[in-house]
Amino acid sequence: MEAKDFDRWVDQSLLAFEATLDDLVPAGAPAGLGEAMRYASLGGGKRLRPLLVLASCAAVNGDRFAAMRAACAVELIHAYSLVHDDMPCMDNDVLRRGKPTTHVAFGEAQAMLAGDAMQALAFEVLTPDSGIAPALQARLCALLARSAGHDGMAGGQAIDLASIGRQLDECTLRDMHRRKTGVLLQASVVMGAACGDVSAGAAQSLSAYGAALGLAFQVVDDILDVTQDSVVLGKTAGKDQDANKPTYVSVLGLEPAKGLAQQLRAEAKAALVASGLADVSHLSLLADSVVERVN
Amino acid sequence: MEAKDFDRWVDQSLLAFEATLDDLVPAGAPAGLGEAMRYASLGGGKRLRPLLVLASCAAVNGDRFAAMRAACAVELIHAYSLVHDDMPCMDNDVLRRGKPTTHVAFGEAQAMLAGDAMQALAFEVLTPDSGIAPALQARLCALLARSAGHDGMAGGQAIDLASIGRQLDECTLRDMHRRKTGVLLQASVVMGAACGDVSAGAAQSLSAYGAALGLAFQVVDDILDVTQDSVVLGKTAGKDQDANKPTYVSVLGLEPAKGLAQQLRAEAKAALVASGLADVSHLSLLADSVVERVN
Numbered sequence: 195m196e197a198k199d200f201d202r203w204v205d206q207s208l209l210a211f212e213a214t215l216d217d218l219v220p221a222g223a224p225a226g227l228g229e230a231m232r233y234a235s236l237g238g239g240k241r242l243r244p245l246l247v248l249a250s251c252a253a254v255n256g257d258r259f260a261a262m263r264a265a266c267a268v269e270l271i272h273a274y275s276l277v278h279d280d281m282p283c284m285d286n287d288v289l290r291r292g293k294p295t296t297h298v299a300f301g302e303a304q305a306m307l308a309g310d311a312m313q314a315l316a317f318e319v320l321t322p323d324s325g326i327a328p329a330l331q332a333r334l335c336a337l338l339a340r341s342a343g344h345d346g347m348a349g350g351q352a353i354d355l356a357s358i359g360r361q362l363d364e365c366t367l368r369d370m371h372r373r374k375t376g377v378l379l380q381a382s383v384v385m386g387a388a389c390g391d392v393s394a395g396a397a398q399s400l401s402a403y404g405a406a407l408g409l410a411f412q413v414v415d416d417i418l419d420v421t422q423d424s425v426v427l428g429k430t431a432g433k434d435q436d437a438n439k440p441t442y443v444s445v446l447g448l449e450p451a452k453g454l455a456q457q458l459r460a461e462a463k464a465a466l467v468a469s470g471l472a473d474v475s476h477l478s479l480l481a482d483s484v485v486e487r488v489n
Numbered sequence: 490m491e492a493k494d495f496d497r498w499v500d501q502s503l504l505a506f507e508a509t510l511d512d513l514v515p516a517g518a519p520a521g522l523g524e525a526m527r528y529a530s531l532g533g534g535k536r537l538r539p540l541l542v543l544a545s546c547a548a549v550n551g552d553r554f555a556a557m558r559a560a561c562a563v564e565l566i567h568a569y570s571l572v573h574d575d576m577p578c579m580d581n582d583v584l585r586r587g588k589p590t591t592h593v594a595f596g597e598a599q600a601m602l603a604g605d606a607m608q609a610l611a612f613e614v615l616t617p618d619s620g621i622a623p624a625l626q627a628r629l630c631a632l633l634a635r636s637a638g639h640d641g642m643a644g645g646q647a648i649d650l651a652s653i654g655r656q657l658d659e660c661t662l663r664d665m666h667r668r669k670t671g672v673l674l675q676a677s678v679v680m681g682a683a684c685g686d687v688s689a690g691a692a693q694s695l696s697a698y699g700a701a702l703g704l705a706f707q708v709v710d711d712i713l714d715v716t717q718d719s720v721v722l723g724k725t726a727g728k729d730q731d732a733n734k735p736t737y738v739s740v741l742g743l744e745p746a747k748g749l750a751q752q753l754r755a756e757a758k759a760a761l762v763a764s765g766l767a768d769v770s771h772l773s774l775l776a777d778s779v780v781e782r783v784n
Contacts, residue, residue, distance in 0.1 A: 224645075225647040225648045225650065225651035225652075226651065227647035278601055278602075278605060281601070283596075283601060284598050284601070301578075302578035303650050304647065306573055306578060306579070306601065307573075307643050307646055310569075310608065311643035311644070311647075313608050314635075314638030314641075314643060315639065317631075317634035318631070318634040321627055321631035323631075328627040331626075331631075332624070332626035332627045333616075333623070335612055335616050335630045336612075336613070336616035336618075336626075338612070339609050339610070339612035339615075339616060340613055342605075342609040344518035344526065344609070344610060345518070348606035348609060349519045349520075351602055352518070352520040352522035352602050353519050355520065355598050355599065357520075
């Protein structure tokens with residue numbers, strides 16, 4: 195596949211995704227809550243997780259309606275986690291996606307509620323009255339709940355919280371990031387694959403692809419945190435360093451961290467080959483975009 | 490049914506419920522997260538929502554395993570909402586169920602994460618690998634997500650937040666409480682009923698029972714807030730008054746509020762009769778306990 199075909203697929207996918215998410219996040223939620231939810235979820239972000247869901251679904255020729263709902267659900271979980279993570283009691287950050295963070299724009303209480311409501315909405319969009327088979331609804335809810343909760347994202351954030359000012363070894367750092375970022379990226383791939391019929395072996399390969407890509411994403415994040423400025427990132431640069439948080443760069447050094455990112459990309463691509471699926475080109479190019487991104 | 494049979498049913502149900510919840514809330518979640526989740530969810534509270542789920546399931550002779558999971562899920566949503574609601578940016582409360590609130594005991598960041606993880610866990614316990622039919626899993630997730638989110642509990646809290654220091658009419662106050670407290674209590678009844686086979690008419694009657702009971706609960710809460718002290722309540726008494734929040738007592742006056750509670754109990758019981766179900770005695774006595782409670 196040529197790069198411009200991939201770019202076109204990304205553009206078309208994002209157009210459909212943004213329209214669907216815009217439809218699903220309620221403008222009419224009471225007392226400004228809808229406004230805060232929409233501020234936090236619409237019109238920003240790289241939308242990597244939705245693209246992974248949609249590309250994975252395409253690789254298994256799955257149910258596109260279900261995958262689009264899954265893409266919205268995963269992004270809502272990601273977006274809510276950013277809202278809560280930015281709050282004063284956590285990272286106390288004021289800039290996100292080039293805009294004031296949600297609590298700066300709407301106040302802390304509304305930001306917390308908006309995050310809470312976005313998590314509930316994620317499960318709401320996975321369980322429509324019609325359009326997705328009930329068994330698939332249940333499967334998607336199961337995958338999302340496990341990746342968002344204590345054993346996934348929230349658990350990773352708790353480790354992150356406890357690790358400030360401490361030196362971690364690479365193994366502990368890897369576990370933290372696997373939970374904090376990796377599990378939800380991996381779940382995006384697995385949820386997309388769940389929207390189709392796929393052999394257990396192929397599903398396992400896609401899951402391995404997701405795991406490698408998820409880790410690569412975090413390694414690159416840590417690299418960009420020290421090599422880019424805030425304007426390019428759209429969020430505060432150098433904040434991990436300032437907060438004395440352990441990162442791949444602080445644990446491994448900059449060049450070895452870059453080497454690890456390349457190695458993880460190779461692992462991700464090897465898993466795609468191992469899946470035996472014919473059309474994995476979007477997933478392969480998404481791995482490239484994760485490792486080569488500049489923000 | 491005699492009162493002592495009901496008491497025995499409550500005791501046995503709560504014993505089984507506490508054991509199940511204890512099993513499901515992970516002690517091993519990383520970096521103190523599990524400890525905070527368990528602190529916030531185990532060993533306290535009236536457990537009204539779980540009892541409603543179990544009584545409703547019994548009324549329709551439903552699947553008891555599914556109902557017990559639903560009972561845990563609903564209570565996890567309720568408990569997480571208390572954790573977030575007590576935080577400094579919301580009600581800033583230090584006492585809950587006779588203990589220091591979760592953020593006082595574990596810090597604000599861990600409390601926020603614990604609440605977030607408890608919401609995810611609610612959907613996790615509804616979607617086990619086996620033991621609940623997938624279609625029922627999906628139905629329970631759908632009901633829970635809608636009652637917890639923008640159109641339910643979180644939406645009600647946003648209205649509550651916006652209403653501080655303002656005078657509301659009874660209609661707006663009723664809408665706020667319907668969302669904030671009523672919808673989740675009603676969902677408890679509806680989720681219990683979903684665990685069995687029940688006619689559309691009976692399901693609708695049970696839902697009406699849940700709506701009346703949910704509102705009665707809040708009216709009584711407002712009455713107790715001005716008539717009881719903190720020791721009896723296990724939480725800070727008079728706090729709504731202090732916060733200048735509109736309540737049924739401030740809007741209607743104390744005696745009319747007591748009259749409304751009685752009227753809602755009668756409505757709830759009339760709905761049980763209308764359901765045509767044979768064994769609604771537990772639900773009927775739960776309505777009594779809601780209106781006659783002293784804390």
